[in-house]
Amino acid sequence: MLIIRPIETNDYPALYQIAQDSGIGFTSLPVNEELLKNKIAESIKAFNSNPQRAGEQSYLLVMEDTQTGEVVGTSGIEATVGLQDAFYHYHVGKVVHASRELNVHNTVDILTFCNDYSGVSEICTLFLQEKARKGLAGRLLSKCRFLFMAQHQQRFADIVIAEMRGVSDERGKSPFWEWLEDHFFSVDFPTADYLTGIGNKVFIAELMPKYPIYVNLLSKAAQNCIGQVHDKTLPALRMLEKEGFKCRGYVDIFDAGPTVEADVSNIATVRQSHEASVEISTNTELDDCDEHFIINSEVASFRACIGRIKILDNNKVAISEKLAKALLVKEGATIRYAHNSLQHY
Incomplete structure (x- = not known):
């Protein structure tokens, strides 16, 4: 993993x-x-x-x-x-050099240090x-x-x-x-x-x-x-x-x-992410669930990985023992996840 x-x-x-x-x-x-x-x-x-x-x-x-x-x-x-x-950085902008008398109108790209x-x-x-x-x-x-x-x-x-x-x-x-x-x-x-x-x-x-x-x-x-x-x-x-x-x-x-x-x-990914509390499951039905990008809610002991989760009622999700171990989470802990949707790719 x-x-x-x-x-x-x-x-x-x-x-x-x-x-x-x-x-x-x-x-x-x-x-x-x-x-x-x-x-x-x-x-x-x-x-x-x-x-x-x-x-x-x-x-x-x-x-x-x-x-x-x-x-x-x-x-x-x-x-x-x-x-x-x-x-x-350089910012790419434009300046216009124009003269009505000569009927000249030139737009030029410039790089401005900023x-x-x-x-x-x-x-x-x-x-x-x-x-x-x-x-x-x-x-x-x-x-x-x-x-x-x-x-x-x-x-x-x-x-x-x-x-x-x-x-x-x-x-x-x-x-x-x-x-x-x-x-x-x-x-x-x-x-x-x-x-x-x-x-x-x-x-x-x-x-x-x-x-x-x-x-x-x-x-x-x-x-x-x-x-x-x-x-x-x-x-x-x-x-x-x-x-x-x-x-x-x-x-x-x-x-x-x-x-x-x-x-x-x-x-x-931010807009489509969700928070949920964890239930650790041994149910083999998780094998048929969708893959998600998942993080725990920690900082110093931050972990992220890809895993299958089952979305339950009351803002809870079920995850496997193996995934819980990888994420360093226990029953009732909070995770954030985003679906591995291909619609944006």
């Missing part, structure tokens, strides 16, 4: 391997021992905190195969972004090892975050975003960054990406052009990258779009990948 749980100190080797496997452009997991260990420590601190409003907590989850004990994926939530360190998403929550760090990319594993890794946010709303902002990896090749070559590098930075994309991942963002403020950039002045290759995602990121983007996430014209300052956003209360 695959379960989702908070990361632990002894998960460091697995997290380091994931950081290596995720490749260039996966900014939230740079291959840096000190930073990765700090991420684990900050996550443990967050899961043991009791905030009454969204703060600077950073929650990092791992997917574990209970048969082997192996960690095969990660998924994370930042309670807020941009409150301590600047959080940069910090508009400061204070929102962010889902991030989703990576699933290739050997585990089957069945519902990817959806569980994504959806468990929405169920956690629904269950513990006071810990998060009303708006949540996701930064999608933009276009780059296997060597980390980004056409969009190449243009910026040539004109402003003189630092290649892997280096810039790594520096940002370890929290060194000062160079961005120092070197990034402060005035809007006219898109038509960029190279054609750079223009074509704006708002586009990496091939390996496309399934994740499609999944988020089905949940109700939309791009409002904000793109990453390094690779121009889109940032998508949603009101937490309008996310499909």
Whole structure:
């Protein structure tokens, strides 16, 4: 069985391997021992905190195969972004150059440097090892975050975003960054990406052009990258779009990948989720029941998995002993669940 749980100190080797496997452009997991260990420590601190409003907590989850004990994926939530360190984006807008006298009217796209998403929550760090990319594993890794946010709303902002990896090749070559590098930075994309991942963002403020950039002045290759995602990121983007996430014209300052956003209360999994108290059953009829994405109602001992439940009267559900054990719940405990409906996919 695959379960989702908070990361632990002894998960460091697995997290380091994931950081290596995720490749260039996966900014939230740079291959840096000190930073990765700090991420684990900050996550443990967050899961043991009791905030009454969204703060600077950073929650990092791992997917574990209970048969082997192996960690095969990660998924994370930042309670807020941009409150301590600047959080940069480009916003794609338009300006009009017009002259009645000359009968000229030109609309031009521009990129404006901004910090508009400061204070929102962010889902991030989703990576699933290739050997585990089957069945519902990817959806569980994504959806468990929405169920956690629904269950513990006071810990998060009303708006949540996701930064999608933009276009780059296997060597980390980004056409969009190449243009910026040539004109402003003189630092290649892997280096810039790594520096940002370890929290060194000062160079961005120092070197990034402060005035809007006219898109038509960029190279054609750079223009074509704006708002586009990496091939390996496309399934994740499609999944988020089905949940109700939309791009409002904000793109990453390094690779121009889109940032998508949603009101937490309008996310499909949140809207369609339900709370219920548990009855533990040995009834084999559960084998014929539908599969659901399920979480317990805990924080420090959070668990999520996929399982079959039988919906009963009086806001109760029946689950198997095996599922109760995986979720760390006892008779009468509260769970939150969302149906594995294919209608949104």
